[in-house]
Amino acid sequence: MTTSAIKSRPIYGSLVPDPTGRHHVVVGEGPGTAPVMRLLAAPGFPEHPRHVLVAPEPASGPAGLAALSACGVAEIVPDGPSLLRRLDALLDGCRMGTRLYAAGSESFLGAVVKIAAEHGLLDDECRTEHAGSTARRVHCTHCRQVNEHVTTNLVACAGCGRTLFVRDHYSRRLAAFMGVQADAEQPGATPALQEVFP
Amino acid sequence: MTIAFKPDETYRDDFTFRNSPAAIRRFPFPFGEDVYRYAVNIEPHVRGGPTAAYDNLFDIDEHYIAECRERALVLAHDPKRCQALPHMMAAQWDTLELLMENLSTDYPEHFSLVRDGYAWHWTNRALGIEQHFVFGDAGTLPCEPLEYIGRQMQGDLTLQDQREDNLFMDAGMVTCQADWSLEFDLGMKFHEWHGPVPLAHEQGVFDRALKFLLNLQLGRPVRRLNWTMTINPRMDTSPEQYPQWGPDRTTITPENVGSRVHLRVELQSLFRLPRSNAILFGIRCYLISLEELATIPKWSRRLHRVLQTLPPELVEYKGLSRFRDTAIAWLAQRDDGAPTSVGTAPD
Amino acid sequence: MTPAATIPVVVREVRPVTPLIRRFTLAREDGLPLPAFSAGAHVVVVMPGAARTLRNPYSLMGTSADLSTYDIAVRLSETSRGGSRFMHEAVAPGSKLAITPPVNLFPLDKLARRHLLLCGGVGITPVSAHVRELVHGGVPFEVHCGARSIEHATLALELRAIAPDAVAIHLDTPGPTMDVEAILAEQPLGTHLYVCGPGGMIENVIATARAAGWPESHIHWERFTAPPAGKPFEVTLSRSGKRITVPPEMSLLEAIEAAGVDAPFLCRGGACGQCETTVLALDGTLLHHDVYLSADQKAAGDRIMPCVSRADCRTLVLDR
CATH class of the missing domain: 3.10.20.30 (Beta-grasp domain)
Incomplete structure (x- = not known):
């Protein structure tokens, strides 16, 4: 779930067909595979032109892959980074009228939206659905290290070792939340550690 | 009028920054009444106001040289305090032109600008700078135009691109901010960079402010005041440097509160820029210790009453929790309950 | 906000451009440079009409490279409420007018990866400024100008001289007219569309773009609607x-x-x-x-x- 109270965070919705589009590019990573399959089966979602890229969870197995091709997934790629490279190349050849749909972790969505923006796509051309863990990418404001997959309100920065408090402030440019030293005022006086982004 | 600068003041380590009696009287005191009330309080940024700080569109005071040196120290330690996305070059030149025109017109003893077409000659006598350059050709300056002129200004600058019926903070030079980060906020939309501000979103404050700013007109700048409180006369209270200034908040005692707790006021101004259609946001920061403030009894009385009525969310957001009570107790001794006069000007 | 203070200007030059359009060159009365502006900006010209003061918005056609004068073009409206008729009939070199400072409600998007500009008739005036700005930038652009016939296409010919590879001219006579659908069909991602012209043209281009899947965020238009008359x-x-x-x-x-x-x-x-x-x-x-x-x-x-x-x-x- 996402918290709408965070004004700087993108609002993720659920993937539904955008009938105003003329060409549809769909990408999903890991737990984002399920929303992608749901979108492909949705009434009114055109067979073509569309292009579907999925990096399924490693545990999907042959049956999972068969299910993916059965519902029209054109390309299955091994992992998120290769998917992002494929997406980048794919968008190079796309025309105005394209709609982009993405489902997966917040880190994945952040990376997809950044690539989309580099191709000139704006918010009304992109649909996103958050799936799976709510873990955050956290940017350390002191040393600028990005800490991946943070599930707790506090995280020891991999760059400078400070205990960071994860603020509810999100930068699309950095695709990360803000981390600021938790005990700067009184060393050691940190709030209790809680898993808040499972 | 020649300003008597105090070039050796510091904003760090031994904190020798002080306000002269004249500087105290020109302080832009922000509270117009005896209770805290949130207001967008945007008004035309015209010359003249309650104190001399409003006499010019860009205010230079006795701290100019010291503040420029402090800014250079911050930038040397962290060059990312000045950043501009590539599409902001026209807005950078607009900013340089606006600032050079105003400074040279308003303070001719200290600054001069001679233009021959695009061949410009800039002199900053206060900082001992002389520069011949070609307006529009960044290669003729030692650094990009925003950084060049920003290093010669008191206060922070951000540049907002206007597109998609929104404003995007796509450039800035930010070295004396109140706990926000340019590196983190760069590229954000209006509501995004204001995200952390409590209460105001729900009141629709930012919707109205954005609508207003999208139609901001050339030659008709506007201003507003914002405030918080800072321990020591420290300019750089950025999140980046929080490990350095955060501990200060635990050091306040009844004995030192008067000299160490400072009211920090930002005179914020907004200008439409001509060639880029961008908006320049100037954030000019003024610091005054409670002891200095109390030399104007009206101001210490009123600050006492405002701090007592501040909503808890704002106490927390402004980072006052650890020392507000101590400050209120100190100010209470200087509040005889007498009525205060209308407006913000000193009596 | 109350209206901005106006700038007194004097008309330096009046030149016929087409059978219906005249170009006016304005300079400040005090001889100082005019305010710099961005492509797409307009000023409101304040005219001392006989019965009442007239105020009409007109796009600035040049660039900020030369701020000694502004150029505007005024088409004589068949249904003129007074403004364009005043400009055509009562204004001559030496005439004194006033203008508001420039305002830009039709700017180029600075993050566009490509600009596609469509204009018809006197709607070419803001596009004239856009093209003069775009020729100095690195972003590709494409311009389509519609005109009744070659004698109505003087401003389009001017633009084609500035950017021969980027400007296409479409004449109603002898034709063929602008094929909006074909122009919009094959535009790369990140293209921004700008349209200025008669109301019907704007509506047609917007509808065609929407039908081709263009999102609202990429469609920009400017339409100077004359206030419609009505019952008192x-x-x-x-x-x-x-x-x-x-x-x-x-x-x-x-x-x-x-x-x-x-x-x-x-x-x-x-x-x-x-x-x-x-x-x-x-x-x-x-x-x-x-x-x-x-x-x-x-x-x-x-x-x-x-x-x-x-x-x-x-x-x-x-x-x-």
Whole structure:
């Protein structure tokens, strides 16, 4: 779930067909595979032109892959980074009228939206659905290290070792939340550690 | 009028920054009444106001040289305090032109600008700078135009691109901010960079402010005041440097509160820029210790009453929790309950 | 915000451009440089008409490279309410006018990866400034100018001389006319579309773009709507305590101004929202002609854009 109270965070919705589009590019990573399959089966979602890229969870197995091709997934790629490279190349050849749909972790969505923006796509051309863990990418404001997959309100920065408090402030440019030293005022006086982004 | 600068003041380590009696009287005191009330309080940024700080569109005071040196120290330690996305070059030149025109017109003893077409000659006598350059050709300056002129200004600058019926903070030079980060906020939309501000979103404050700013007109700048409180006369209270200034908040005692707790006021101004259609946001920061403030009894009385009525969310957001009570107790001794006069000007 | 202080200007030159369009070169009366501006900006020209002051918006055609003068082009409107006729018939070199500082409601998107500009008739004027800016940048662009015939295409020919590879001219006679669908069909991602021209052309281009899947964020247009005439009606201005009659040929905003009441404005075409005014009481119907208020806001009847909208009413009280 996402918290709408965070004004700087993108609002993720659920993937539904955008009938105003003329060409549809769909990408999903890991737990984002399920929303992608749901979108492909949705009434009114055109067979073509569309292009579907999925990096399924490693545990999907042959049956999972068969299910993916059965519902029209054109390309299955091994992992998120290769998917992002494929997406980048794919968008190079796309025309105005394209709609982009993405489902997966917040880190994945952040990376997809950044690539989309580099191709000139704006918010009304992109649909996103958050799936799976709510873990955050956290940017350390002191040393600028990005800490991946943070599930707790506090995280020891991999760059400078400070205990960071994860603020509810999100930068699309950095695709990360803000981390600021938790005990700067009184060393050691940190709030209790809680898993808040499972 | 020649300003008597105090070039050796510091904003760090031994904190020798002080306000002269004249500087105290020109302080832009922000509270117009005896209770805290949130207001967008945007008004035309015209010359003249309650104190001399409003006499010019860009205010230079006795701290100019010291503040420029402090800014250079911050930038040397962290060059990312000045950043501009590539599409902001026209807005950078607009900013340089606006600032050079105003400074040279308003303070001719200290600054001069001679233009021959695009061949410009800039002199900053206060900082001992002389520069011949070609307006529009960044290669003729030692650094990009925003950084060049920003290093010669008191206060922070951000540049907002206007597109998609929104404003995007796509450039800035930010070295004396109140706990926000340019590196983190760069590229954000209006509501995004204001995200952390409590209460105001729900009141629709930012919707109205954005609508207003999208139609901001050339030659008709506007201003507003914002405030918080800072321990020591420290300019750089950025999140980046929080490990350095955060501990200060635990050091306040009844004995030192008067000299160490400072009211920090930002005179914020907004200008439409001509060639880029961008908006320049100037954030000019003024610091005054409670002891200095109390030399104007009206101001210490009123600050006492405002701090007592501040909503808890704002106490927390402004980072006052650890020392507000101590400050209120100190100010209470200087509040005889007498009525205060209308407006913000000193009596 | 009240209207900006105007700048006194003197007309330096008047040149016929086409059978219907004249170009006016304006300089400041005091000889100082005019304000710099961005491509797509307009000024409102204030004309001392015989019966009343006329105010019309006109796009600036040049660039900020030379600020000694501004160039505007004025098409003589068959249905002129006075402004374009005044410019064509009463203004000559040496005439004195006033202008507002430039305002840009039709800027280029600075993050566009490609610019596609379509214009028809006198709608070429903001595009003239856009092209002069784009030739100095690294972003690809493509311009399509529509005109009745070659003698109406002088400004388009000027643009083609500046950017021969980027500017196409489409003439109604002998044809073929602009094939909007074909132009929009194969544009790469990140293209921004700009259209300026007669109302019908703008509507057609927007509809074609939407049908081709273009999202609203990539479609930009500017339309200088002349305020439509209508039946006269009476208005009470509550703040200034005045009661005025809006004649058939005058807009509500013009009637408010004529009564000596300062009212804010920027575009005078129902697009920018600056003149939005609260309706305090109404017995009748508001005739909304703007594109600023949403359908819901128009239906609510509690606000009006006086630059283009009118009322059919027995009573109208405005907070002005």
